Amino acid sequence: METKPARVRILDAAHELMLTVGLARATTKEIARAAGCSEAALYKYFDSKEELFVRVLTERLPRLTPLLDSLAAGTGRGTLEENLTEIARQAALFYEQSFPIAASLYAETQLKRRHDDALRTLGSGPHLPLQGLDAYLRAEQAAGRVRADADTYAAASLLLGACAQRAFAYDATDSGERPPVDAFATRLVRTLLGGISVADRP
Template identity: 85%
Template sequence: MEPKPTRVRILDAAHELMLTVGLARATTKEIARAAGCSEAALYKYFDSKEDLFVRVLAERLPRLTPLLGSLAAEPGQGTLEGNLTEIAREAARFYEQSFPIAASLYAETQLKQRHFEALRTLGSGPHRPIQDLDAYLRAEQAIGRVRAGADTFAAASLLLGACAQRAFAYDATDAGERPPVDDFAARLARTLLGGISAAPDSA
């Protein structure tokens, strides 16, 4: 069996460390050590820890951003309910897997601020899915499948906010279990459609 390429080993190590110790404590030095390479080698593939984090999100977690981009580029494909259900499903999985990675940032305000500034420079950050879903809903609005007066930004925030909440809020319940993702996504999509669809038969 051939050894994995260095870039793949770095991504694997970064993903594992970010999950186990959190983004704040997963240093590039520790990531390089876990990947079996030098820190200098890591920087041949990734410009910064933030760049590495973005690549972990893009290549190791559910593909939320590409899904939103492809739907916004071709509005009118499939049904609105089916598309929103798929978005909610991918978003719920994305937040479930990314929350343990990024949660440690929120304990250190200055570090979080520096990290978010770097992500914005890279064109990424936690605000992007909301913007991308808003863009998709506006594209559907332009062709008449979303009601003309609907607040697409609020709708995007509601759907993705619910998916983000699912990542941690339900751990505190007596059962300590998250709602099953498929049922959760379908219910979110149906409920959101009640407020934004242009007509009952347009979904």
């Protein structure tokens, strides 16, 4: 059986440990051990745990940022509703899978501050999907499919905020289950479009 390349093993191990013990407790030493390599070998591929975290998000989780980038650049196809529904679907899945990884950071203020500083240095962070969706909505606004007076940043915040909340807000309900992602995305976007879509303008 063919052995996976070291970089792939490290990403796999980091993803698993970040999910099971949380980002704060997943040390590079533990990640290297789980990947079957030395900590020095890990640092041949990744400069820091923060970079490793960013790579897990971009290479192991649903591809939200590339979707937003392609739509904002005008390469997307479909109606405004179809595009926003796919964005909402990918965002809901992304937050569902990334929330358990990052949640442990919020328990340690100093660690979170160091982590945020590192993300800024890497040019990454949780604000990027918001900026990407805002850019897409502004492109649709310029194309005449979003109302000229619509607040695209607020609309992006509402959509992504609801998708992020889905990751944790339903755990304490009677069923303890999240709304199914496809139905959730469809309902969310149809409601949002009532406020920003040219077609729905009175």
